[in-house]
Amino acid sequence: MNIAAPVRLPAGKADLSRQAEALRPTHMNAQPILRVVDLKKTFDGFTALDSVNLTVDDGEFLAIVGPSGSGKTTLIRLLVGMEEQTSGEIWLRDSRIDNVPANKRPTCMVFQSLALFPHRSVGENIEFPLKIRGVDPALRRARALELLDLVRLPQHYYGKRIQQCSGGERQRVALARALAFDPEILFFDEPLSALDFRLRKMLEKELKDLHQRTGKTFIYITHSLEEAMVMSDRIAIMRSGRFEQLGPAEEIYAKPKSRFVAEFMGEVNLFRANGNGGTVSFEHVTVDPAAAAKRGLRPGFSGDLMARPESVRLLKPGERADVMATGIVESEYLLGSRVQYLVRLASGYKVTVELSRENRVTWEPGQSMGVGFDLDRAHLIQEA
Amino acid sequence: MERINQRLGVLSALPVVVFLAAGFLAPLCVVAAFSIMPQKVFSLANLPDFSSYALMIQEGYWESLLVSLAMAFAATFILFVICWPLAFAMAKVFGRFTLVLTIGVVMTLFVSENIRLFGWVLTLMKGGLIEGYWRSWTGQSFDGLLYNVPVIIFGLVYVYLPFMLFPLAQGIAMVPDDARQAAFDLGANRWQIFREVELPLSAPGIAVGCLITFVLTAGAIAESKLLGGRAVIVISDEIERSFTYGQNWPLGSALAMTLIAVVGSFAIFGVTRIDLDAIMGRKR
Numbered sequence: 001m002n003i004a005a006p007v008r009l010p011a012g013k014a015d016l017s018r019q020a021e022a023l024r025p026t027h028m029n030a031q032p033i034l035r036v037v038d039l040k041k042t043f044d045g046f047t048a049l050d051s052v053n054l055t056v057d058d059g060e061f062l063a064i065v066g067p068s069g070s071g072k073t074t075l076i077r078l079l080v081g082m083e084e085q086t087s088g089e090i091w092l093r094d095s096r097i098d099n100v101p102a103n104k105r106p107t108c109m110v111f112q113s114l115a116l117f118p119h120r121s122v123g124e125n126i127e128f129p130l131k132i133r134g135v136d137p138a139l140r141r142a143r144a145l146e147l148l149d150l151v152r153l154p155q156h157y158y159g160k161r162i163q164q165c166s167g168g169e170r171q172r173v174a175l176a177r178a179l180a181f182d183p184e185i186l187f188f189d190e191p192l193s194a195l196d197f198r199l200r201k202m203l204e205k206e207l208k209d210l211h212q213r214t215g216k217t218f219i220y221i222t223h224s225l226e227e228a229m230v231m232s233d234r235i236a237i238m239r240s241g242r243f244e245q246l247g248p249a250e251e252i253y254a255k256p257k258s259r260f261v262a263e264f265m266g267e268v269n270l271f272r273a274n275g276n277g278g279t280v281s282f283e284h285v286t287v288d289p290a291a292a293a294k295r296g297l298r299p300g301f302s303g304d305l306m307a308r309p310e311s312v313r314l315l316k317p318g319e320r321a322d323v324m325a326t327g328i329v330e331s332e333y334l335l336g337s338r339v340q341y342l343v344r345l346a347s348g349y350k351v352t353v354e355l356s357r358e359n360r361v362t363w364e365p366g367q368s369m370g371v372g373f374d375l376d377r378a379h380l381i382q383e384a
Numbered sequence: 385m386e387r388i389n390q391r392l393g394v395l396s397a398l399p400v401v402v403f404l405a406a407g408f409l410a411p412l413c414v415v416a417a418f419s420i421m422p423q424k425v426f427s428l429a430n431l432p433d434f435s436s437y438a439l440m441i442q443e444g445y446w447e448s449l450l451v452s453l454a455m456a457f458a459a460t461f462i463l464f465v466i467c468w469p470l471a472f473a474m475a476k477v478f479g480r481f482t483l484v485l486t487i488g489v490v491m492t493l494f495v496s497e498n499i500r501l502f503g504w505v506l507t508l509m510k511g512g513l514i515e516g517y518w519r520s521w522t523g524q525s526f527d528g529l530l531y532n533v534p535v536i537i538f539g540l541v542y543v544y545l546p547f548m549l550f551p552l553a554q555g556i557a558m559v560p561d562d563a564r565q566a567a568f569d570l571g572a573n574r575w576q577i578f579r580e581v582e583l584p585l586s587a588p589g590i591a592v593g594c595l596i597t598f599v600l601t602a603g604a605i606a607e608s609k610l611l612g613g614r615a616v617i618v619i620s621d622e623i624e625r626s627f628t629y630g631q632n633w634p635l636g637s638a639l640a641m642t643l644i645a646v647v648g649s650f651a652i653f654g655v656t657r658i659d660l661d662a663i664m665g666r667k668r
Contacts, residue, residue, distance in 0.1 A: 080569055102569045115566035119584045128580070129570040181570050 032093075033058040033217050034079075034185060039088035041074055048074040050241035051088065056185070061211050061218045063228035066238030067264070072221045075238070076187050079219070080109045092184060109187040112194075114174040116162050122148075122173050123158035129181035147176040150213075152206070168199045175207075179214065188220040192227065204230045225265055229253070237261050253308075255379050262306050262381060269312060269351050270381075271305040271323075284325055284349040287375075291322035295375040303383040309340060309354035311377040314361055314369055321372025327351065329363045343371050412644075419637035426633060436638035445622055445639055452619040453646065455533070456602035459540035460594050463548040466541070467593070471552035472582075476561070482553075489546050497543055501610045504539065505530065508611070531613035539607035544600055548593040555589010556582065591658040595651055602647050619643050 034056040041049035049071045056062050066072045077083040079090060081102030090098040097105055108129075116125050124131075126144040135143075145155055151172040157165070165173060171191060178186055192200045208231045211218050222228055228235050229249045236246040237260075245257045256262035259270060271282040280287060280297045282305050287297075305323070315321060327345040339360050341353040351371050355361075363369065420432040423439070440446060474482045492500065507513040510528030519525050529535060559582050567581045583590070605620035619639060626636030 082565060082569070102565075103571050103573060108569050109566075111562050111566055113560075113562050115560070115562035117563055117567075117581060117585075128567070128572075131580075132567075132571045132576055177570070 031058050032056065033060075034219075035089075035091040036079070037089040037091070039075070039078060039090065040086045041071075041078060041083065042086045047241055049078070049085075052241075052243060054236070054243070054246070056217060056219065059215050059217055060234065061208070061220065061232045062234050062236065063220045063222060063232035064236045064238060065222055065225055065228045065264075067223060069240075070238040071241040072223075072238050073189065074241075076109065076189055076219070076221050079185075080107050080187055081105045106184040107187060108178050108181045108183040109189060110174050110178050110191045112189045112191060114170055114191060116170060116174055116177070118162050120162070121158070122153075122160045122162065122165065125162065125173055126176045126180050128177060143180060144176070147179055150179065150210070151176045167195050168203060171195070171203055175210070179216075183216070185217045185219060188218065188222075190222050193222070193224070200227070201230075207231055237264060256306070256381060259304055259381060262304075262379075267309050267352050267354075269307045269309065271307075273301050273303055273305065282323075284345050284347045284351075285323050286325065288320075288322045288324075291375050295322075295380075297375075297380070301380070301382075304381040306379045306381055307373045307377065309352040310338075312351060312353045312371055312373045313355070314341065314343075314353055315372050317370075319370070319372075322375040323378065324370060324372040325351065326368060326370050329365075329367055329369050332363070343369060415637045415640055417637075418633050419641045421634040421637075423634060424632050436632075436634040437642075439635055440638055440642065445619075445635075446642075448617050448619045448622045449639075449642060449646070451616050452602050452643075455537055455540065455608075455616075455618070456598050456604075458537050459544065459601045460548075460598045462537065462541050463545060463597050464552075464590070464594060467545065467548045467552050471549055472556050474549075474553040475556040486550075489549060493546060498606055498610070500543070501539060501606055504542070505610055508535065530611055531615050533612070533616055536608045536612040536615065539611040540601045540604055543604070543607065544597045547596045547600060551589045551593035551596065552586070553589070555586035555593070558589065559585040588658045591654050595654040599647050599651055603643065 032055045034054070036052055036054040039049060039052045039054075040047070052071075052075060064072050064075065074083065078085050078098075081097070081100060081104075085098055088098070089096060092106065117128065120128070123141065123144045126147055127140040130140045130143060141158075144158060148155055148157060153169060153172050153176070157169070157173075162170065162173070174191065192203055195203065204227055207218075207220075211231070218232075220228070220232060232249060234247060235249050235252050237244045237252065239260055245252055245261045252261060253265050256265060262268045262270060271285050274281045274283060279289060280292045280299055280301060285305075287305075307323070313321070315324065325345050327343040330342045330344050330350070333340040333342075334357075335354075337357055339355055339357055341355070341361075341363075343351045343353060345351060353371055414428075417428050419436055420434060421428065421430050421436070422433055423435055474485060478485065505512070508529040509515070510526075510530075512528065515526060515528050563581055563585065564577055567577045572580060603620050605618060605624065608616060608618045608621060620643075623636050623639045623643070626632045626639060630636070
């Protein structure tokens with residue numbers, strides 16, 4: 001069986017035009033490139049991965065997000081072939097690859113540490129996968145220079161030592177090296193986590209841009225939700241070895257399937273339903289019965305009412321909302337274009353309210369203030 | 385302050401300097417001086433000539449030097465090949481078992497080299513362990529396994545194994561795991577990972593290990609005497625005999641100086657090409 005990476009020789013100019021031609025929406029040919037079936041991995045009785053199923057479209061940018069220990073690193077190591085699964089299957093297009101060693105899989109990974117070769121120059125690092133395939137030195141060099149261009153590094157970096165490069169430059173070298181391999185799928189294991197905030201923000205956008213220009217399938221692992229939201233088409237939330245939810249960023253943010261996802265996806269106000277028969281009611285807040293009925297809330301609903309801080313507003317005296325409560329403003333945080341208030345309700349629960357800066361209010365410590373939101377801006381998390 | 389530090393530095397280095405000058409440099413100078421004395425004199429108060437060096441070439445002593453160097457090369461190469469997997473396992477695979485192995489290997493150094501070699505003589509000689517058992521089981525006899533060049537090289541490999549093993553393990557420990565994994569992920573096979581990543585990144589350990597074993601084996605004498613018998617005569621043996629049995633100090637000195645020059649130039653070539661700071665862990 002030979003499913004080694006299709007040795008597309010770096011064909012100089014032709015290759016560049018291929019990349020230019022790849023300036024197209026990412027889901028043009030939405031055919032699954034990767035299929036993961038019931039993938040399971042246990043280490044000495046500990047289940048790191050508990051039957052994961054996943055289908056990734058060709059050209060997609062998928063982010064896998066989860067807290068540390070959720071199994072995301074195990075998953076990526078199985079997918080690139082550095083670990084062997086306990087059971088399950090991995091399919092790349094029409095071939096099963098889970099029994100193929102990493103060096104024969106047409107996939108490659110950008111490591112968290114980048115794993116650049118310190119004894120090789122920038123150019124030699126980028127050329128490494130081509131050298132391994134026995135590509136002619138002149139062609140190798142031409143391809144490396146093209147890739148330097150693609151990752152926005154000046155051509156004279158070709159001969160530079162890795163130790164002379166800054167953190168951001170090393171990221172680009174690692175990326176160029178992975179692209180030189182010309183993988184079917186490019187994996188990322190939190191490569192930006194060690195960078196400072198500004199550089200990270202910049203590289204996130206560049207990576208997204210690069211994804212669009214190359215048209216390759218990117219699978220990106222991170223514990224940072226923001227990173228995932230900025231870059232990816234779809235996000236998978238992992239929790240103790242399983243996918244908790246998988247979908248477009250917007251859907252996961254606005255319509256989480258569980259409290260875990262809701263809380264993981266940033267700040268959130270959650271109100272648990274009271275289970276006491278007759279009417280619909282939630283902890284800490286009063287809900288207008290008419291609005292609840294209109295929203296389809298029946299007595300006996302069990303689960304949570306969720307409102308993101310930006311859906312909640314501070315009520316002027318006499319103003320009404322579907323869901324209301326009164327509390328004391330505890331603190332105000334300026335977030336630049338936004339401003340956040342922490343309001344402590346009588347029950348002790350703290351509601352987070354986020355307004356745009358123009359709507360900033362004047363308040364005094366200990367001042368009583370009404371908070372509320374309408375049900376059409378809230379989300380109901382039905383308990384499983 | 386800096387001047388005081390400097391003066392203190394000179395003062396504290398003084399004892400070592402004196403010791404090295406008296407114990408190391410002075411004898412070397414005496415040997416160097418004797419090497420240019422006429423034949424068979426026991427005093428430095430003679431007119432210098434180069435008759436010893438001429439004799440060394442005419443009488444074929446250089447053959448012994450070549451034999452020594454060839455065996456040193458062979459032993460160093462064999463040691464590298466057999467120590468690499470073991471050193472790799474010690475640095476990357478064994479974990480806590482490495483300590484047991486280290487203690488085991490170091491323990492062999494506690495027993496004198498000659499005694500260990502005599503053990504091998506008893507094992508390999510005619511009527512020894514191997515030949516004796518073979519004879520009693522099959523009824524056939526053979527000449528024993530001693531007194532040839534391969535057995536001398538075997539002895540060198542056996543005695544100098546720790547001097548290759550530990551620097552190699554040290555060097556391999558310096559190769560980052562993810563660099564190896566990245567190479568594997570980028571399509572390299574086992575051999576390519578070795579050639580492109582492990583070998584260059586562990587070069588300081590390799591250089592130190594090869595240098596130490598080469599220098600030690602080039603000057604080794606016990607292996608060829610005890611295991612090799614009269615099969616070949618190594619250069620150290622010639623030097624020893626010139627000073628003792630031959631009563632020709634100038635010849636012995638000339639041989640010694642030549643050996644020092646040859647091995648020393650190899651050593652200097654090696655040392656200038658490695659980064660000792662890196663292997664001592666002072667920088668990455």
